[in-house]
Amino acid sequence: MKLEGDTAPFVDDYLLYLLAAASSSLSGKFHQHVKQQNANVNEWRVLACLVDRPGLMLTELAGFVLYEQSRLSKIVDRMELQGLVARTKTADDRRKVLIQITPKGRKIVEPLIEAARRHETDSAQCLDRSEIDALKSALKKLIRSNG
Amino acid sequence: MKLEGDTAPFVDDYLLYLLAAASSSLSGKFHQHVKQQNANVNEWRVLACLVDRPGLMLTELAGFVLYEQSRLSKIVDRMELQGLVARTKTADDRRKVLIQITPKGRKIVEPLIEAARRHETDSAQCLDRSEIDALKSALKKLIRSNG
DNA sequence: TGATTTTATATTCCATTTCATATATTCATG
DNA sequence: CATGAATATATGAAATGGAATATAAAATCA
Numbered sequence A, B: 001m002k003l004e005g006d007t008a009p010f011v012d013d014y015l016l017y018l019l020a021a022a023s024s025s026l027s028g029k030f031h032q033h034v035k036q037q038n039a040n041v042n043e044w045r046v047l048a049c050l051v052d053r054p055g056l057m058l059t060e061l062a063g064f065v066l067y068e069q070s071r072l073s074k075i076v077d078r079m080e081l082q083g084l085v086a087r088t089k090t091a092d093d094r095r096k097v098l099i100q101i102t103p104k105g106r107k108i109v110e111p112l113i114e115a116a117r118r119h120e121t122d123s124a125q126c127l128d129r130s131e132i133d134a135l136k137s138a139l140k141k142l143i144r145s146n147g
Numbered sequence C: 001t002g003a004t005t006t007t008a009t010a011t012t013c014c015a016t017t018t019c020a021t022a023t024a025t026t027c028a029t030g
Numbered sequence D: 001c002a003t004g005a006a007t008a009t010a011t012g013a014a015a016t017g018g019a020a021t022a023t024a025a026a027a028t029c030a
Helices: A014-037 A040-050 A060-067 A069-081 A103-126 A129-145 B015-036 B042-048 B060-066 B069-081 B102-124 B129-145
Strands: A085-089 A096-101 B085-089 B099-103
Touching: A014 A040, A014 A103, A014 B015, A014 B102, A014 B129, A040 A060, A040 A069, A040 A085, A040 A096, A040 A103, A060 A069, A060 A096, A069 A085, A096 A103, A096 B042, A103 B015, A103 B129, A129 B015, A129 B102, B015 B042, B015 B102, B042 B060, B042 B069, B042 B085, B042 B099, B042 B102, B042 B129, B060 B069, B069 B085, B099 B102
Parallel strands: none
Antiparallel strands: A085 A096, B085 B099
16 A cells, blocks of 8 residues: 555656656667777767768857867867867858868768667667657657757 | 758757757756756756655665766765765665765755756646657656666 | 675776866947 | 957866776675
8 A cells, every 4th residue: 555655756757857867778788889889979979960961160069969069179179189070160250160070980980870770779679660759759849949 | 852862960860869969958957957056966866866765875876866886976975075965884784885865955955856847847848748648658668678 | 614706885097077268250339 | 440249169277077996795605
């Protein structure tokens, strides 16, 4: 028999916690894979965001990668040294720096993307197609509606 | 007309990205609120996980908070200094350390939980009740099925 | 029992992140 | 067009995190 006040812990049904926990669970296994290859997680994220885009301002890229500008600036420093991305200035606005993926970066990220697709289908085995679609659609709505 | 090969960027429909992006979007605003109060994000997470639980081993708590053990150990150090949590040894197994929330920690976390509930309903305005239920249920399945 | 393995936590070293601020460029407005 | 506000990026000092390891206790088992 359940006593009054014996409710489930707060976080167990708290949306932000469920999002963080799902994100963390699913990322765990894949991040191991990333490290077994030539990369680390920051590099993977940056390259995955850049791969089908022509070149992004540092700040735009920071938005996609979900990192702060100053953090990304330093990550790009390291990736530039490794030759994974390139910084180029634009003519129109000389403050801007465009970050572009290099062929070397592309060579590293492409197999990772294939692995990511496989990992996604594996991880989502517990859901059927309509649940997955509904999940992704709900996530996209949340992202759109909240800054 | 859409050209061949002119597909959406990879991350735009990648589940792990959507989870991370949703988590990050929704957290953003709330984490500001946390800082405006007496706390930082690590403290909030630890206290929120402890609040309706009797006392957890460091390793158990690390699992809930989604942090690595060595990181949490240091966070608990700082929180102990502030009097937000207490470490106590157990009699049965002298390796174990139980982490418990203190009255001071409780006083800080309770209003934050209220704010978190309000923030959750605000953030999920874009979804109707059945979508929210389906979302949470899908997230819970993902968490259960993936370590 | 004594040796070995496993589990729980803390700690050390070093890389990374954060916060605040600097620098450079563009924009807006009197 | 000059001056102040705004925007884009970079950087320095201090705080934090991650990986490996140390320490200590318990469990396993020959």
